[in-house]
Amino acid sequence: MTSTAAADIGTDVGTKNVRRRTVAQAIVEYLQVQYSELDGERRRLVAGMYGIFGHGNSVGLAQGIDEYGVDFPHYQGKNEQSMVHAAIGFAKASNRAATLACTASAGPGSTNMISGAATATTNRLPVLLFPADIINNRFGDPVLQQIEHPVERDVSANDCFRPVSRYFDRITHPAQLLSTLPEAMRVLTDPVETGAVVVCLPQDIQGAEFDFPESFFTPRVWHIRRRPAVEDEIRDAAEIIRNAQRPLLIAGGGVRYSKAQEELARFSTEFGIPVSETFAGKGSGPISELNVGALGVTGTVGANEIADGADCVITVGSRLQDFITASHSLFQNPDVKFVHLNVSSFDAHKMGSFPVVGDARLSLSALREWLAAAGYGTSEAFRSDVADAQKATREVRKHDLQAFPGEKMSQAQVIEVLNKQATSEDALILGSGGVVEGIHKAWDPSNGTEIHFEYANSCMGHEIPAGLGYRLARPDAPGEVFVLIGDGTYLMQPTELVTAVQERKKIITVVIDNRGHQCIWPLQVSKGGPGREFGTQYRERGNTSGRLDGAVLEFDIAANAASMGCAAWSTTTIEEFSAALTEARKVEGPAVIVAKVEPWRYLSGNGSFWDVGVPMTSQRPGSQEGTAKHLEGRARQRYYAATTAPEAG
Ligand SMILES: Cc1ncc(C[n+]2csc(CCOP(=O)(O)OP(=O)(O)O)c2C)c(N)n1
Numbered sequence: 001m002t003s004t005a006a007a008d009i010g011t012d013v014g015t016k017n018v019r020r021r022t023v024a025q026a027i028v029e030y031l032q033v034q035y036s037e038l039d040g041e042r043r044r045l046v047a048g049m050y051g052i053f054g055h056g057n058s059v060g061l062a063q064g065i066d067e068y069g070v071d072f073p074h075y076q077g078k079n080e081q082s083m084v085h086a087a088i089g090f091a092k093a094s095n096r097a098a099t100l101a102c103t104a105s106a107g108p109g110s111t112n113m114i115s116g117a118a119t120a121t122t123n124r125l126p127v128l129l130f131p132a133d134i135i136n137n138r139f140g141d142p143v144l145q146q147i148e149h150p151v152e153r154d155v156s157a158n159d160c161f162r163p164v165s166r167y168f169d170r171i172t173h174p175a176q177l178l179s180t181l182p183e184a185m186r187v188l189t190d191p192v193e194t195g196a197v198v199v200c201l202p203q204d205i206q207g208a209e210f211d212f213p214e215s216f217f218t219p220r221v222w223h224i225r226r227r228p229a230v231e232d233e234i235r236d237a238a239e240i241i242r243n244a245q246r247p248l249l250i251a252g253g254g255v256r257y258s259k260a261q262e263e264l265a266r267f268s269t270e271f272g273i274p275v276s277e278t279f280a281g282k283g284s285g286p287i288s289e290l291n292v293g294a295l296g297v298t299g300t301v302g303a304n305e306i307a308d309g310a311d312c313v314i315t316v317g318s319r320l321q322d323f324i325t326a327s328h329s330l331f332q333n334p335d336v337k338f339v340h341l342n343v344s345s346f347d348a349h350k351m352g353s354f355p356v357v358g359d360a361r362l363s364l365s366a367l368r369e370w371l372a373a374a375g376y377g378t379s380e381a382f383r384s385d386v387a388d389a390q391k392a393t394r395e396v397r398k399h400d401l402q403a404f405p406g407e408k409m410s411q412a413q414v415i416e417v418l419n420k421q422a423t424s425e426d427a428l429i430l431g432s433g434g435v436v437e438g439i440h441k442a443w444d445p446s447n448g449t450e451i452h453f454e455y456a457n458s459c460m461g462h463e464i465p466a467g468l469g470y471r472l473a474r475p476d477a478p479g480e481v482f483v484l485i486g487d488g489t490y491l492m493q494p495t496e497l498v499t500a501v502q503e504r505k506k507i508i509t510v511v512i513d514n515r516g517h518q519c520i521w522p523l524q525v526s527k528g529g530p531g532r533e534f535g536t537q538y539r540e541r542g543n544t545s546g547r548l549d550g551a552v553l554e555f556d557i558a559a560n561a562a563s564m565g566c567a568a569w570s571t572t573t574i575e576e577f578s579a580a581l582t583e584a585r586k587v588e589g590p591a592v593i594v595a596k597v598e599p600w601r602y603l604s605g606n607g608s609f610w611d612v613g614v615p616m617t618s619q620r621p622g623s624q625e626g627t628a629k630h631l632e633g634r635a636r637q638r639y640y641a642a643t644t645a646p647e648a649g
């Protein structure tokens with residue numbers, strides 16, 4: 001038995017006032033007295049713990065939660081990756097001021113959480129993960145599920161978490177909790193550093209006892225800071241913008257996390273600057289004619305047209321991923337300058353931007369004062385170009401939403417019905433598949449529905465557990481939590497629906513059923529891939545061809561969802577879908593509505609480029625043509641020289 005008293009570490013912890021606890025018990029007690037404070041609002045930072053128990057944690061953390069988790073609910077995950085997605089959903093619903101912890105058993109239980117950790121880290125969302133680890137004392141090695149690295153003795157499977165985490169530690173002595181847990185809380189609550197916080201817990205260490213100082217368990221409040229940018233950067237950024245004739249704002253997720261929506265709207269209106277939106281920023285721009293909507297590969301034609309000629313791009317809180325910048329080909333004005341307002345210096349410097357490092361709301365407000373004092377505003381001519389661009393967007397939207405003769409209902413029509421029925425009290429959660437384009441490009445955010453995109457890691461399977469996590473964070477919110485996914489995503493990870501039933505938490509999942517990975521084949525066909533669809537349709541293996549080109553697979557998603565305890569509808573027409581939506585609002589528990597749509601009907605493209613790894617040689621003419629066309633697009637990619645501060649005087 002591992003028994004460790006304070007004296008063992010040779011330090012005087014400064015007090016005789018101690019609590020003898022196991023590591024697991026101490027973690028549970030510590031987490032229950034940690035609070036966050038954002039704009040004066042205080043709440044529990046880690047509200048509970050998701051877990052799946054195996055030999056690695058069933059007598060460790062499970063015992064700790066059971067004995068000391070007074071106000072610390074345990075949610076029973078059905079897959080470890082999903083637990084992390086639920087924690088992400090919880091964090092999103094809490095504007096990053098609260099999250100859930102997750103405990104997993106050793107080996108596969110823990111490594112199952114890696115994709116979840118990557119999703120949290122790419123999206124800059126706080127999650128606290130406790131993967132169980134191999135036995136520290138090594139007496140019985142190799143233990144069940146141990147990798148056994150032959151020459152790096154301290155490595156375990158959990159080291160795979162390192163590149164996808166913002167904080168990583170392995171506890172090998174109970175006293176390490178005294179520094180590790182406060183550091184973990186600091187990272188969770190720091191808007192710059194936040195992401196997956198991973199604290200590996202060897203099995204025997206979870207049960208190891210220690211005399212923890214009483215003061216370790218004193219309630220603590222972690223202030224989520226609004227860091228103002230330095231005055232010099234605001235002044236110089238204002239000077240750069242002041243000289244712009246055709247500026248464009250990009251609203252990223254940082255607008256939402258900083259609660260800067262109103263300040264952004266004021267900034268846009270006061271100076272006549274159009275606003276475009278990223279995925280995480282969808283719905284955070286102003287409800288006005290100056291909001292040109294989605295930007296980039298899945299953007300509106302209007303937004304991309306304005307971007308093409310923009311002479312000053314003002315980004316607010318975005319990581320500027322390639323879908324948004326069309327792989328650095330979107331901004332073609334040779335004189336384009338970039339200003340980037342971001343709390344993270346790393347992001348603020350991207351694409352040679354002039355950095356304004358600080359909280360988005362504070363920076364926008366300070367910049368507005370400088371620009372107002374300078375009497376800045378865009379010209380009538382530019383605003384009329386923006387109005388024309390909006391008209392072009394509307395025309396494409398009208399075309400895309402029509403009923404196409406002889407076809408089933410389209411995904412776009414389904415989304416429009418949902419759009420019309422959704423209210424400002426509802427939330428919509430999505431992250432992968434063709435619905436990403438459908439919502440980014442065609443969803444009208446003026447109904448005020450909160451939209452939560454996960455399109456940084458675009459992890460299929462994120463959506464249902466994230467919807468549940470969102471609901472766990474806001475159990476009494478009056479609106480519905482809608483989850484929008486494809487059939488491929490449903491097949492990958494539907495099982496957190498069982499947890500939703502178990503917890504009596506309602507989410508309404510809309511599944512676009514088009515029998516395959518229909519957003520993938522256009523890439524294959526157009527970009528030099530196999531030159532035809534390959535492996536993206538749900539079809540039986542053909543008898544003679546030996547390929548997956550036989551009969552379309554029969555599986556019943558609504559029946560599957562019903563078997564897990566959900567109310568479920570299968571719909572094939574817009575009328576049926578609309579009626580099912582109305583019914584789903586009335587039921588108490590989780591609901592699933594399947595919309596069987598025309599498989600190959602998508603929205604109109606916008607001609608923008610997106611880089612992928614095309615084959616540079618092939619004997620097939622189709623592939624050669626696709627690659628040649630793709631390389632023309634690569635010629636549009638640009639290097640953007642650094643935007644520097646204007647010379648003084
Ligand atoms: C975990 C994971 N695996 C693979 C991918 C790559 N991928 C992106 S979309 C997609 C197909 C999605 O299919 P479905 O959910 O049916 O949506 P559809 O394309 O039919 O709209 C795939 C395989 C991914 N994003 N995430």
Ligand SMILES: [Mg+2]
Binds near residue numbers: 488512514516517
């Ligand atoms: Mg599909």
